[in-house]
Amino acid sequence: MSPLRICLGLLVLWLIAVMIYQTHKPLPEGVSYESPVYRTSQVTFLQDLTYPNGAGGTAQKQQIYNRILHIVDEAESFIVIDLFLFNDYIHEGQTFPQVSAGLANRLTEKKKTHPDMDIVFITDEINTNYNSAPNPLLERMKKAGIRVVITDVDPLRDSTPAYSAVWRTFFQWFGQSGNGWIPNLMSSQGPDITMRSYLKLMNVKANHRKVVASEKSALISSGNVHDASAFHSNIAFEVHGEVIGDILKAEQAVLDFSGGGQLPAYSSEPAAATASGAYQIRYVTEGKVYDRVLEAIHGAGSGDQIDMGMFYLADRKVIEGLLEASERGAAIRVLLDPNENAFGQDKIGIPNRPVASELHSKSNGRIAVKWYNTTEEQYHTKLLYVRHHGGDSIMMGGSTNFTPRNLNNYNLENDLWVQAPSGSELDQNLEHYFDRLWNNKGAEFSLELPAYQEKTNFLKDWAYRLQTILGFTTF
Structure with missing residues (x-):
């Protein structure tokens, strides 16, 4: 057998091994978490709706974003937020409410008036264009003293094994940052993207969570705080009490494999x-x-x-x-x-x-x-x-x-x-x-x-x- 065939055979075996391992490897500790069952007297249901107004236009009923801002305002000890999409990138000709900047402003003001408060903002690398370019909103929050954590999704299992095996073998080692030259598909007004960032994007997986928590309450939502998503119809539940400690525990797992440090402690209410x-x-x-x-x-x-x-x-x-x-x-x-x-x-x-x-x-x-x-x-x-x-x-x-x-x-x-x-x-x-x-x-x-x-x-x-x-x- 020729050396070329031997090399090709070994490469195929290697790629198969990578596929099997990366789709079945142990999950990071704390991922796939279930809390104990708690009893509570209050669970609040919230909704955002966009619908025809009967006159050829649309109407909106929006509760979730305003409630998130109120949770930020009411917090006294800490704020922990995990949102998949958080950016103001839009396509040319589009106009959306500036909800991302609104939340960023509210958080930076909170940090200014409560400098000792631990505010942690966790998000997905999609908001940094897969590390091709910084997100100005996140950078502004960092400068204000807010801890911004970009989730490292590489320890998670791969869902596109045929592609992921190739990406992990040949491309992941080179990183994604640098001078982008490929147009941004998410926004015609966004920064250009490096080829390496697009290659990582194609290894599709994400921190898709949506939760906002303080010591007083937590909101679990289907919606992002994201300009281009501002008119989407979504739902959310708001809860209080000991389950907040479990939410922090689940978020701490993300920080542990993303190098994000330690989350603030939650002092549970009396039993x-x-x-x-x-x-x-x-x-x-x-x-x-x-x-x-x-x-x-x-x-x-x-x-x-x-x-x-x-x-x-x-x-x-x-x-x-x-x-x-x-x-x-x-x-x-x-x-x-x-x-x-x-x-x-x-x-x-x-x-x-x-x-x-x-x-x-x-x-x-x-x-x-x-x-x-x-x-x-x-x-x-x-x-x-x-x-x-x-x-x-x-x-x-x-x-x-x-x-x-x-x-x-x-x-x-x-x-x-x-x-x-x-x-x-x-x-x-x-x-x-x-x-x-x-x-x-x-x-x-x-x-x-x-x-x-x-x-x-x-x-x-x-x-x-x-x-x-x-x-x-x-x-």
Whole structure:
């Protein structure tokens, strides 16, 4: 055998070994975390909605961003924030509310008036253009004394093994910084990007979490504080008490493998203050979200109602779980984003359109599917709501799309799990929210399934399945 063939054979074996290891290696300590169950008397549901105003324009109802600012204002001991997207990059001709700068300003003012307060801002390297260029907002916060931590996602498992093996073998060693020369696909007004940064971007994985915490409360959201995302429809839950300590524990794990130092300590409330209350809550991240999602769906049967609002739905176990729950007699409504738009760029409807078609056809129409009526924004919600006939409701919401990348311990994700008594205030709020959107109460919030079911849907189904198998996708 020639030396060339021997070398090529050894290279192939090496790449296969890298693929196997990087997709199955041990997770960093503290990743895929589940807190104990806590009882509490208060869980607040918040929502952002963009919808037609009936006069040819759009209206917005926005609660989440203002509440984040209030949490910052109310904090007395510490602030810990973890947000996936945080930048003001936009495409030419676009105009959005300057929410990123607004939060940066509020944090820097807080640090100025409370110089001894520990303020920690954790985010993903997408906001530094994968280390091609500094983010002016983050740099301004650093100068104010705020601790900014860019997550090192390399210790996480790889979700695109064929590409990742090549990237880790040949390209990761050269870093990403330098003089960029390739146009910024995220923003025509953003800095140019190095080829090495684009190569890392293609090794798709992220710190996708969205949480804001102080010693007083914590908000777990599906939404980013990001100018180009400012009009997206999102949901959030706000909680108080001992679960904040678990949120800090989960964030400390990120700092431990990202070189971010130590988070402030949380002094828990007296046990009597958190040992009672109508609601049971737990904080879950990464693969633990998956466990609780499947548990909730598998626990639904005759007389129960499953409502799901989702930006991306593509995970096979979740899809099969919905079909099986339908066969058991559960009533199911799924409200999806049409995957039409991404920050001003057109999309082709993958994965939601082929998944919607599958759910409808395989359930013989028992699973009802509708589309959120988006314009240039996204229905960015990630919400599961299971109402048990004669029993408590289960609800989950946060950063996690129901896709392999988000559920299988690849991305960093976070959700709040809640068990609420039927008829409780929170249960009524969730029921009102979903019924309003589904039944178009007050506006045309949702569209029937045929609105986005094209004749070429089977081609998108093949593309979606192929992307899922190969991992060459952002979902």
